[in-house]
Amino acid sequence: MAKGGLGKGLDALLPQAQSEAGFSPAAVAKSALSEKRAGQPQSASGLKNTSSPAANGTDIFVSVDLLQPNPHQPRREFDEEALKELAESIKEHGIIQPVLVEKAEGDSYYIIAGERRTRAARIAGLTEIPVRIQKFSDTKKLEVALIENIQREDLNPLEEAKAYYKLMELGNLNQEETARRVGKNRSTVANALRLLKLPENMQKALSAGTLSAGHARAILSVNDSTSRTKLFNRIIDDGISVREAEELAAEMNKGKISLSKKTVKTADKRDADYIFLEQNLIEKLGTKVSLKGNFERGSITIDYFSREDLDRLYNIFFAE
Template identity: 50%
Template sequence: MPTSPLPRKWPAVAERGMGRGLAALFAASEEGEPARQELRELAVELIEPNPKQPRRDFDEGALQGLAGSLAERGVLQPVLVRPRHGGTYELVAGERRWRAAKLAGLATVPALVRERDDAQALELALIENMAREDLNPVEEARACAALVEELGLTREEIGRRVGRSRVAVSNLLRLLDLPDEALGAMQRGDLSEGHGRALLLADDHAARRRLARDAAEGGWSVRVLEQRAREAGTGVTARAASPKGGTHVPHPDQEAAAAEIAHTLSAALGREVRVRPRREGYTVELTVDGPEDAATVARYHPRSPGAISSVG
């Protein structure tokens, strides 16, 4: 049973060193495109938010703090907009500053006005959001999904744009397989991205919902949740099939060893790994996205490329 009786708040995002600055992001998304921009002072009421902005939640306390700073010093970094019909402008990047400027009662904000098509605007808005450190994992996952669905980018292309590995992007996208209750807990900070990956070890949505609720209320660590998720599915407490027929009831020490192996492999490979005790040894199961992903996994065991016997 968990030892912590009180729920705890988990950081919205893991440490990942993604901050690159908007200038670098603009350059990365516009290689070979001639600059067509103009710096203006625009009325805040003429600017509208991007309807495809993946970020839905803005911390009111943080916005109030930023509004106080803007009221005193003004908006130092311009927002990025594109012209729309009727003399209005749509935000491409900088919605947090625009919202804070409105709270501060500012009449105008500095803005870089650039002509962009929908695809360019969406890509830059998503990449700008992915580079920020205060985005929660669910918002990041939805941003990645939009880059895949709307622009047809591969996981590797997304990773290059936002400074993350292809495996990390794949792990984010898998979070969207979780039920809404689990996603909501991650958005509130009750569960971390690591908790979300642990929930994926459970086989069905009902178990994932129950485990997400119990983990958030009990303040479970990721490791505890991993163990509970395996037990809820076909994990280490289930009877394991014997190669000689019949079933094998694992010894508690073998169950503990299987859980430890699964935790170690999951951390090393950056993906969900399930380990099942057998009468002789263990069965290791993991999911790969395709041949390229399988080759990446195989590099962890170069002397025995055929050692991974079960992939899905």
């Protein structure tokens, strides 16, 4: 089966990002630990400050007040608790890898990759942090920020979908080219982009986490907008599973159910881990998947709803 993970990371996009100036995360961590053991004040990253001009490719320390968010940052929501945890880690170990920035007007810089680290550094009380200066096109700014967030799984499904769309728009790319840029399968990008077809209220629920991507795809599989709204309300009101939502969607398309009255919800008596496995398969494949049996023996049924859907599934399993 084709892997859904990234085929490249920031190092592939920025081959000089750690080689110049003798920088490596391991060396920085060792330096920071040595300073701590020696009872010396620990710098923001363990790197020595530099008075070198702020040239392209240079590592320097910059005031956090001079760092501005990437105008093409795909992420709009930051978990405050996660930032506090990262801030505690920064207090203890410093910033292991410089924040990637681009020169802006005056003395300021745009954050290209590392906004979470910058926010956490502010919470930790740091006034200066290490940065690496690079120059990017608008397309590359978005691409780098998108890859960093995807690698850390920091984007909600809607943010990821909007980022793919923006990358396609800025770079004049098709889905295949976009997927290649960020190291994803084309089907992953295609599935994400489908979420942008949801009406605004459903997109807000997706961003808030009250609606999962699997639920959203079940809603999108319903033929008419009125039935989609009914299914959405049922998901929110009753908290039904993705599998139940998919079954209801299929019944609605056949005209066998209207959801004008609540249907009886039957309890799923299968092993919780088995249900979890089924949910993961649904999320990964982006379609209805049914597991029957147990961990020792059973069957898997994978549904498709169009020729395009069948081609997409084929590529997931057999694309090299």
